[in-house]
Amino acid sequence: MSxxxxxxxxxxxxxxxxxxxxxxxxxxxxxxxxxxxxxxxGESLIRALVALPMVLxxxxxxxxxxxxxxxxxxxxxxxxxxxxxxxxxxWAAALAAAVVGFPLLTRACEQAFADVxxxxxxxxxxxxxxxxxxxxxxxxxxxxxxxxxxxxxxxTRRLGEFGATTLVAGILPGRTxxxxxxxxxxxxxxxxxxxxxLCGVSxxxxxxxxxxxxxxxxxxxx
Amino acid sequence: MTxxxxxxxxxxxxxxxxxxxxxxWEERVVVIFGPSGSGKSTLLEAALGLxxxxxxxxxxxxxxxxxxxxxxxxxxxERRLGWVPxxxxxxxxxxxxxxxxxxLARGDARAxxxxxxxxxxxxxxxxxxxxxxxxxxxxVAIGRALASGPRALLLDEPLASLDVGLRARVLRHLLxxxxxxxxxxxxxxxxxxEALLLGQRVVVLDGGREVASGDPAEVxxxxxxxxxxxxxxxxxVYQGSVTGSSAGGAVFRSDAGLDLVLPVEVAAGExxxxxxxxxxxxxxxxxxxxxxxRNALAARVTRCEQSGPDVFVHLRxxxxxERLVARVTPAAAxxxxxxxxxxxxxxxxxxxxxxxx
Numbered sequence: 001m002s003x004x005x006x007x008x009x010x011x012x013x014x015x016x017x018x019x020x021x022x023x024x025x026x027x028x029x030x031x032x033x034x035x036x037x038x039x040x041x042g043e044s045l046i047r048a049l050v051a052l053p054m055v056l057x058x059x060x061x062x063x064x065x066x067x068x069x070x071x072x073x074x075x076x077x078x079x080x081x082x083x084x085x086x087x088x089x090x091w092a093a094a095l096a097a098a099v100v101g102f103p104l105l106t107r108a109c110e111q112a113f114a115d116v117x118x119x120x121x122x123x124x125x126x127x128x129x130x131x132x133x134x135x136x137x138x139x140x141x142x143x144x145x146x147x148x149x150x151x152x153x154x155x156t157r158r159l160g161e162f163g164a165t166t167l168v169a170g171i172l173p174g175r176t177x178x179x180x181x182x183x184x185x186x187x188x189x190x191x192x193x194x195x196x197x198l199c200g201v202s203x204x205x206x207x208x209x210x211x212x213x214x215x216x217x218x219x220x221x222x
Numbered sequence: 223m224t225x226x227x228x229x230x231x232x233x234x235x236x237x238x239x240x241x242x243x244x245x246x247w248e249e250r251v252v253v254i255f256g257p258s259g260s261g262k263s264t265l266l267e268a269a270l271g272l273x274x275x276x277x278x279x280x281x282x283x284x285x286x287x288x289x290x291x292x293x294x295x296x297x298x299x300e301r302r303l304g305w306v307p308x309x310x311x312x313x314x315x316x317x318x319x320x321x322x323x324x325x326l327a328r329g330d331a332r333a334x335x336x337x338x339x340x341x342x343x344x345x346x347x348x349x350x351x352x353x354x355x356x357x358x359x360x361x362v363a364i365g366r367a368l369a370s371g372p373r374a375l376l377l378d379e380p381l382a383s384l385d386v387g388l389r390a391r392v393l394r395h396l397l398x399x400x401x402x403x404x405x406x407x408x409x410x411x412x413x414x415x416e417a418l419l420l421g422q423r424v425v426v427l428d429g430g431r432e433v434a435s436g437d438p439a440e441v442x443x444x445x446x447x448x449x450x451x452x453x454x455x456x457x458x459v460y461q462g463s464v465t466g467s468s469a470g471g472a473v474f475r476s477d478a479g480l481d482l483v484l485p486v487e488v489a490a491g492e493x494x495x496x497x498x499x500x501x502x503x504x505x506x507x508x509x510x511x512x513x514x515x516r517n518a519l520a521a522r523v524t525r526c527e528q529s530g531p532d533v534f535v536h537l538r539x540x541x542x543x544e545r546l547v548a549r550v551t552p553a554a555a556x557x558x559x560x561x562x563x564x565x566x567x568x569x570x571x572x573x574x575x576x577x578x579x
Contacts, residue, residue: 119307125298126270126305127325127370137324141315 001186001194005173010201013159013178016090020097021105021155028102029147032109033135037118054103058163065096065168086168093169093176097158105154112146113139145217152213156206179205225281228252228374228406232268234276241265241430244279251400251407253421253438255414257450260427262410263308266376269408270305271298283373283406302328304367304375304405309383311363312351318362319347325370337368340398357388361395368403375399377409381416393495393579396420414442414456415578419495426450439545443536448529458498458546459578464488471516471572479542483516485572495579502574503548505535506567507558517570521546523560528552535560537568 034040035047053061067073069086079085086092116139124134140147162180169176171185179202186195226246234241241261254262268276271288280288282303287296312321322334322343338344341361346354354362360380367375380396381389393416400407400420411417417424417438424438426447433450434441442451462476464484472488474496475481488494510518521537528534533555537546546568550558558566 117310119310120313122267122270122272122298123305123307123311124313124324126301126303127366128299128302128328129325130299138313142313144315 001191001197006197006201008174009177009179009182009198010205012090012093012174012176013180014205016094016097016178017155017158019094020101020158021151023094024098024102024105024154025151028105028150029109029140032106033113033139035106036110036113050106051103053100058100058161059167061099062096062164062167065092065099065164069095069168088168088170088172088176090169090176093165093178096164096168097161100161100164101154101158104157105150108150108153109143109147112143112150115146116142145220149213149217152209156209159202159205225286227281227284228408229279229281230265230269230408231279232265232276233278234264234268234273236264239264239430241268241276243427243430243432245425245432245435247423247425247435249422250404251409251421252423252425253417254408254410254425254427255412255417255421255442255451256427256433257412257454259429261430262412262427263378265427266305266307266378266408266410270303270376271296271301282408285373302371302373304364304370304372305378306360306363306367306376306380307378309356309359312354312359312366314351316351317347318343318349318351318354321351321362322347322366322369324366329369329371333371334365334369336403337365340402341365341368341395355388356384357392360384360392364395364399368399368405372405374406374408377407379410379412381411381413390577390579393419397495397579412454414451414454415459415495415497417442418459419461419579443534443545443547445527445529448527448534452529457500458503459495460498460544461495462493464490464492464494466490468516474575476542476544478544480519480539480544481541482570482575483572484575484577486577488577494577496575497578498546498570498575500534500547500549502570503546504569505548505550505554505558505560506569509567510569513569514571515569516572517568517575519546519568519570521566521568523562523564523566525562526555526560535566537566539568 066087068075069092070076071079120138120142121134124138129137160180165178166181171177171181179198183195183198186198227248229246231244232241241264243265254265256262267273268278269280269282278288286292286294287301288294326334341364343361343365346358346362364380381392384392409420421438423436424441425435426433426441428450434444434447441447442456460476462474464472465475466473467487468483472484472486473481474484520540524536524538526533526535532549533552535548535550535555537548539546548568
């Protein structure tokens, strides 16, 4: 395996993970806040739906996504009209990662918001701060540790997403081949050395991200 | 009929607790007094608008903030009430200065500067919140409320979490806030000393209802409230200044003109508050001769009341006309033949006078 190939796989993996994480972050944060502070009617059903991608076989999630994104699926005419084909692109890989990672991030953020004493928010409002401004000036800063930890956890977890990604994005070298997919295809081809190299890269990225998160949390709490 | 200066009516059901009060007053500084669980904090929170489900009428600082009849319900952030709840109150992710400035969008820099001055906060500004003592945290929280330009101040047990030494300091700052800023104040306490020192009026709550209200000393020493207030440590309280020293002690003169010798040195001119437990006051029918007690005061009985096993003898001192209550046994009261108007001598050891603030 060439260095350029290795770099491409690594860069694509990080890009997919980062794009997926950033895309779901606002939604996960908003939903988490809602669940922690103002549980809507049907709260249990919403929680169950959010958790679904976590408990379904990833391949099943992939199949549903393939159906939704495919030209022969219910949204087929729409994709046709827009002239876009998401299947077997890195967008599809990012989408798969986003769907699978959403429950993890939402749970982490919800816990982080639940740990913020509502009294701080009440005090902020008594000082003339609107609900929205209170969220950005008080709630989010106080929950930042949990939110950041959840974000990094979701990002690193997503580096390894395999089942859903293979179905919607395939394993196209240079286009959708992420680290997890790369390891699998190298093993299939009998290139154990290359597979182990990719394993090492996965290991390094995961370790670096978690180490950075732990360090940041530690510095914060001092 | 004209509106009262303040009206707080709350009808709130919280499961097993029901708060149902309708309070109105004209005084600027009012203390809500009662044992824990009486609904004091809930009352303030309802006035602030934190219970949308409660039926409330709230008038504070010259404006109706909530009144279903007029269709008025001002949002929490628009009420301009300087609320200091029980800890934790300071934002832990901000330093002292940023906490003080938090409500500045609504307040103004002059109010902030004044709060920093009155509460002596200038040395704390760049400190982290978790590096402050409990008393400093309370002062900053009060300062932050003042800097937000409030129409009234709502204080929820501002001294409850502090130990005795810190309490005295913060109490002195609270007295400065009361005297130097012309702001309506509603403060909560379960400490009779605070109620007597701070309030122009006291409202007593118990079990979610108003039990009594009026002049703090009248109400707290009244027969109806005494069982509660005595259990919470009701004592005689005097505010005044130190006028000089006397053989290792200080001479204190109350604002009404009663002189008392204290056991400790305090600089002349300093304003202080002192407390004296009713059971530490001895009564004598005749002027005491040579005794060790440093204070012997001529006084007249204004009323005698039995409460539980004790008789509370209410006196008016000849010098200054201060209220003084002595707690004696029924046998002692009978032996002295106390009746309304009888002259007595109250004997008080300097050691039993303690400084509150």
